Amino acid sequence: MTAWASASATDQVNSTTDVPPVPSGDRPARLVADAVSIGYGDRVVVEELSVRIPDHKVTVIVGANACGKSTLLRGMSRLLNPSTGSVLLDGTAIHRMSTKAVARTLGLLPQAPVTPEGVTVVDLVSRGRHPHQGMIRRWTPEDERAVTEALALTDTVDLADRVVDELSGGQRQRVWIALALAQGTDLLLLDEPTTYLDVSHQIEMLDLLTDLNQTRGTTVLMVLHDLNLSARYADHLVALHGGRVVAEGTPAEVVTERNVRDVFGLDSRVVTDPVSHTPLVVPIGRHHHRETR
Amino acid sequence: MAVVDQAVAVASTGSATERVRRARRGPLRRRRLMVTALCLVLLLVFAARVLLGDFTFTVPDFFRILFGAEIPGASYILMENKLPRAVLAVLVGLAFGAGGAIFQTTLRNPLASPDIIGVSVGASAAAVVTIVIFGAGGVAVSVAAVVGAIGIAVLVRLVAGPATGYRLVLVGVGVAAALQSVIQYVFTRADEYDAQLVLRWLTGSVSGAAWPTVRLLTLILAALLPVLVWLSRSLRITELGHDAAHGLGVPRSRTDALLLLAVVLTACGVAAAGPVAFVAFLAGPIARALNGGRATLVGAGLTGAIIVVGADYIADYLLADINFPVGVVTGALGAPFLLWLLASGRAGRRAQ
Numbered sequence: 001m002t003a004w005a006s007a008s009a010t011d012q013v014n015s016t017t018d019v020p021p022v023p024s025g026d027r028p029a030r031l032v033a034d035a036v037s038i039g040y041g042d043r044v045v046v047e048e049l050s051v052r053i054p055d056h057k058v059t060v061i062v063g064a065n066a067c068g069k070s071t072l073l074r075g076m077s078r079l080l081n082p083s084t085g086s087v088l089l090d091g092t093a094i095h096r097m098s099t100k101a102v103a104r105t106l107g108l109l110p111q112a113p114v115t116p117e118g119v120t121v122v123d124l125v126s127r128g129r130h131p132h133q134g135m136i137r138r139w140t141p142e143d144e145r146a147v148t149e150a151l152a153l154t155d156t157v158d159l160a161d162r163v164v165d166e167l168s169g170g171q172r173q174r175v176w177i178a179l180a181l182a183q184g185t186d187l188l189l190l191d192e193p194t195t196y197l198d199v200s201h202q203i204e205m206l207d208l209l210t211d212l213n214q215t216r217g218t219t220v221l222m223v224l225h226d227l228n229l230s231a232r233y234a235d236h237l238v239a240l241h242g243g244r245v246v247a248e249g250t251p252a253e254v255v256t257e258r259n260v261r262d263v264f265g266l267d268s269r270v271v272t273d274p275v276s277h278t279p280l281v282v283p284i285g286r287h288h289h290r291e292t293r
Numbered sequence: 294m295a296v297v298d299q300a301v302a303v304a305s306t307g308s309a310t311e312r313v314r315r316a317r318r319g320p321l322r323r324r325r326l327m328v329t330a331l332c333l334v335l336l337l338v339f340a341a342r343v344l345l346g347d348f349t350f351t352v353p354d355f356f357r358i359l360f361g362a363e364i365p366g367a368s369y370i371l372m373e374n375k376l377p378r379a380v381l382a383v384l385v386g387l388a389f390g391a392g393g394a395i396f397q398t399t400l401r402n403p404l405a406s407p408d409i410i411g412v413s414v415g416a417s418a419a420a421v422v423t424i425v426i427f428g429a430g431g432v433a434v435s436v437a438a439v440v441g442a443i444g445i446a447v448l449v450r451l452v453a454g455p456a457t458g459y460r461l462v463l464v465g466v467g468v469a470a471a472l473q474s475v476i477q478y479v480f481t482r483a484d485e486y487d488a489q490l491v492l493r494w495l496t497g498s499v500s501g502a503a504w505p506t507v508r509l510l511t512l513i514l515a516a517l518l519p520v521l522v523w524l525s526r527s528l529r530i531t532e533l534g535h536d537a538a539h540g541l542g543v544p545r546s547r548t549d550a551l552l553l554l555a556v557v558l559t560a561c562g563v564a565a566a567g568p569v570a571f572v573a574f575l576a577g578p579i580a581r582a583l584n585g586g587r588a589t590l591v592g593a594g595l596t597g598a599i600i601v602v603g604a605d606y607i608a609d610y611l612l613a614d615i616n617f618p619v620g621v622v623t624g625a626l627g628a629p630f631l632l633w634l635l636a637s638g639r640a641g642r643r644a645q
Contacts, residue, residue: 103542110536118586131542160316
């Protein structure tokens with residue numbers, strides 16, 4: 001977990017912009033957003049935002065609806081080009097890299113992927129190997145191993161010959177994660193990977209990502225809706241509001257009653273999660289106060 | 294942590310690998326079987342088209358004539374009528390079938406085939422205008438048809454925007470309707486001689502097949518084949534949606550390249566034989582059904598060829614003394630299929 005503790009190189013990001021301090025080390029991370037503004041047409045959603053995604057950690061972007069968290073993830077994964085600033089992957093501006101080169105380094109699970117009709121689990125997951133295959137298609141033992149491992153990791157080996165269309169929502173999501181895993185990248189970006197999953201499958205999914213992070217050092221960056229699960233599973237939290245980073249750091253630093261009010265506009269009590277000892281947000285609505293009763 | 298170690302262990306066991314291998318082989322085997330079967334059917338239909346009919350040939354005679362023997366009467370009928378006609382039907386069917394399947398797979402909507410969203414009509418309209426208004430003929434008309442198809446496709450794409458699916462279908466259907474009225478209007482101004490020519494551009498027919506057309510179309514399709522093979526690899530990825538495809542290293546522009554290729558394929562088919570109705574629309578879903586529900590370009594091309602050759606045979610011999618253009622038969626086959634597709638709610642099931 002301290003794989004990037006050694007700190008030496010110059011910090012090119014901090015020198016140019018007002019980056020919020022990243023708590024651990026100042027070595028340039030592999031994935032960095034440098035003063036990026038991202039939007040759709042004239043509408044700017046993310047403005048002059050700088051953030052470094054710590055290597056070998058699980059980073060979660062949180063924020064209210066329409067705060068720009070998905071937009072930021074789309075920018076970080078090269079789905080959207082920033083209008084100003086740049087996203088750097090291993091020091092190179094990502095939108096100047098070829099799509100395929102990015103795909104070999106950075107795996108992506110988008111929010112609404114399309115499952116082709118009639119496609120089997122193995123067929124779908126095999127497509128995760130596309131960035132590694134040349135002009136002439138060749139199915140190598142390496143491809144086979146990566147696909148088998150991805151299926152085993154997501155517990156979908158038994159579904160291998162099933163048609164994806166006919167699986168349950170949770171199974172389908174696991175198959176899609178398997179596709180991203182088969183891509184075999186050290187960086188994994190996921191846009192709300194737990195949507196459509198019931199709570200036990202959400203936990204299972206996040207446990208799996210944590211396993212990957214801990215055993216392989218996979219850097220995970222994801223957008224999650226659930227603040228409490230984010231606080232539990234993230235090493236590093238990035239809280240967005242109005243397209244800007246308002247708080248960044250460990251869950252304990254970020255998830256405070258004040259920040260929750262600023263980011264989500266929600267009054268809450270933050271207590272310690274009895275299970276994980278991470279912060280747990282208990283919302284205060286207009287009802288249910290003991291005092292008002 | 295244990296999960297990852299376990300997974301690696303599972304992956305290295307023979308049983309998991311064997312399962313994956315077996316699961317991978319299933320669809321591949323099915324596809325091979327389907328392609329073989331379709332090739333055989335195409336061969337049979339082709340043989341029937343060439344050998345049977347008003348003037349029948351024996352197989353030895355066929356090969357004798359093919360390799361240069363002169364049999365008075367028979368040689369002419371085979372070499373100048375039946376054979377070029379059948380070969381053209383195969384080529385046009387391949388082009389329409391593959392072009393249609395690319396459209397349907399890329400746009401994830403069986404309705405989004407080039408003959409429904411205005412590409413074929415665009416080619417027809419351009420050809421008809423060239424014939425009637427500019428009085429041109431021959432190559433100029435074919436070139437106009439190709440340019441017209443590409444122009445209309447670009448127009449539809451620009452109006453519909455980058456969003457795919459239903460929007461593009463609706464815009465295409467609208468444009469196609471407008472073009473139909475252009476054709477109707479021009480048709481009323483055509484003189485008798487032109488009207489005959491124009492009619493061919495409205496229904497689609499392979500009856501006027503001549504070797505130069507066949508040779509040219511063969512050359513063009515052969516030149517497009519490597520591009521098709523290369524782009525069809527990305528089709529497996531683009532069908533996962535823009536975002537996922539991008540994440541797997543296939544840029545968004547690849548979708549447009551695929552569609553452009555499909556437009557060119559369709560346009561060449563139309564330039565050679567007119568807009569043979571519904572072939573592009575029918576071939577993809579039929580091939581897909583034969584392939585266990587999975588999209589297949591090769592299958593769609595072969596199915597398209599079978600449809601055109603078979604329909605041409607029917608058009609020629611169904612009713613004695615009356616020769617329909619092939620498009621009349623494919624239209625009669627396609628319309629019920631379109632209705633079934635709409636009624637069963639399969640159209641646009643995945644369109645977003």
